[in-house]
Amino acid sequence: MAAHEGTNRVAPMEVTVEAGNAGEAAWLDDDGRPQRTGTFWTASAHIITAVIGSGVLSLAWAIAQLGWVAGPAAMLLFAFVTYYTATLLAECYRTGDPETGKRNYTYMDAVRSNLGGAKVAFxxxxxxxxxxxxxxxxxxxxxxxxxxxxxxxxxHTHGHAEPCSSSSIPYMIVFGAVTSIRFRGSPSSLPSCPSPILPSDSPSASHRPSGSLTGISIGAGVTSTQKVWHSLQAFGDIAFAYSFSNILIEIQDTIKAPPPSESKVMQKATRLSVATTTIFYMLCGCMGYAAFGDAAPDNLLTGFGFYEPFWLLDVANVAIVVHLVGAYQVFCQPIFAFVERRAAAAWPHSAFISRELRVGPFALSLFRLTWRSAFVCLTTVVAMLLPFFGNVVGFLGAVSFWPLTVYFPVEMYIKQRRVPRGSTKWICLQTLSISCLLVSIAAAAGSIADVMDALKVYRPFSG
Structure with a gap:
């Protein structure tokens, strides 16, 4: 079968050469697509810019909940697990031979190729x-x-004693309007996701490090139950900050063809990227906790642990907004593509779905305009109902960490490498998967409990 497939791949190249297009064939990879040019350095850059995002803003709060011992230890543990499972996932980019096997272009393709069945739907x-x-x-x-x-x-104008309170609802509407307008433009020319620019979070150079070995103490407004829930939520925050497995295969698909194999290059890139990210996270989380102590906010740039220089806070927050406008659009593209592809397949003759109006360089579709605007409105309304940044980040990290970062990479690796059931390696991999599942469940429970507690005094749409 392999020989037959190899013949099929060579035949088109022979025809191309005979047609006088040998130069074009030289620019194609083994799958007929344009030659990939990615390297160890470009893959590392992709991973670092994908990993370091808004999740970094909650790390000081997470360290504050766990303390100087458990906080950094948890961060190192998540870094190791993320790195190890990423190396397993990198092995699944090609099905079969690591250098000549069939390529899997997306995470879903890898799951479909290695596991299939109901696991693809899951x-x-x-x-x-x-x-x-x-x-x-x-x-x-x-x-x-x-x-x-x-x-x-x-x-800055009225002094720190002023409440300066306002609602976040108008700003959510503005954000939704901006992203909706951007989607109505050219959907194919989307901005990349830059890393946020973070200022130094130390109030002063002479500030004495704060905090304790066990984190926030029980009492002074914190009950023992809240301490437990917040500590569990902290695990979800850290998991969210390290999450990048769902785009690892797509990054690996940019690496040029072997030798060396794409998996070896990706594993090296992952090692450098996770190490770099961990150093950055350690500095951000630990320095934030040292600066603010138990008062570390769940969003480092908006909790106002310090006030001056106010313009530095403004620059950093503007950078966050710019980053999130682009990131929102990039992350939503797979959802839009999936819905629009399924709609086109279900109603191929519908003018509402298929017809496009060309206006200069733009292609306007009534269905795309309606559906994407509705999606933006829905997410905006839900955000208005639950404007709890830390809880949402913790819940997302908890829910996605086990299945996407651990379970599927472990199961695909076992299938790909034919790890014998009951062997020492199989037992170790399954133990890792089950342990991470328990951590995810606990972290999700902590985030949900904290949201339920906040909803007791929160009024919807009050901001």
Whole structure:
């Protein structure tokens, strides 16, 4: 079968050469697509810019809940698990031979090729649900950053004693309007996701490090139950900050053809990227906790642990908003593509779905305009109902961590490498998967419990 497939791949190249197009054939990879040019360095850059995002803003709060011992230890543990399972996932880019096997272009393709059946549907549900959740989280994060810009100016003008309170609802509407207008433009020319620019979060150079070995103490407004829930939510926050498995295969698909194999290059890139990210996270989380102590906010740039220089806070929050506008659109593209593809297949003769109006360089579709606008409105309304940044981040991290970062990479690797059931390696991999499942369940429970507690005093749409 392999020989037959190899013949099929060579035949078109022979025809191409005879037609005088040998130069074009040289620019194609073994799958007929344009030659990939990615390297160890470009893959590392892709991973780092994908991993470091808005999740970094909650790390100081997470360290504050766990303390100086458990906080950094948890961060190192998540870094190791993320790195290890990413190396397993990298092995699944090609099915069969690591250098000549069939390529899997997306995470879903890898699951379909290695596992198939109901697990493909489960993967799809988790992936798309996670993307919807990310869209809601980005709406919340951007609105509170915009709100913080206004508050910083108010504090600077009127003093820190002023409440300078305002609602985040108008800013969510603004964010939704901006993203909706951007979607109505050219959907194919979307901005990339830059990493947020974070200022130094130390109030002063002479500030003495705060915090304790066990984190926030029980008492002074924190009950023992809240301490437990917050500690569990902290695990979800850290997991969310490290999440990038769902786009690893897509990044690996940019690496040029072997030798060396794409999996070896990706594993090296992952090692460097996770190490770099961990150093950055350690500095951000630990320095934030040292600066603010138990008062570390769940969003480092909007909790106002310090007020001056106010313009530095404004610059950082503007950078966050710009980052999230682009990131929202990029993360939502798979959802839009999936719905529009299924709609086109279900109603191929519908003018509402298929007809496009060309206006200069833009292609306007009534269905795309209606559906995408409705999606933006839905995520905006949900964000208005649940404007809790830390809780949303913790829940997203908890829900997506086990299936996307651990379960599927482990199961695909076992299938791909034919790891014998009951062997030492199989037992170790399954133990890792079950342990991470328990951590995910606990972290999700902590986030949900905290949301339920907040809803007791929160009024919907009050901001």
């Amino acid at each position: 993967c799809g549900v988790i992936q798309y649900a996670n993307l919807v959740g990310v869209a809601i989280g980005y709406t919340i994060a951007s609105s509170i950053s915009m709100k913080a810009i206004r508050r910083a100016g108010c504090f």
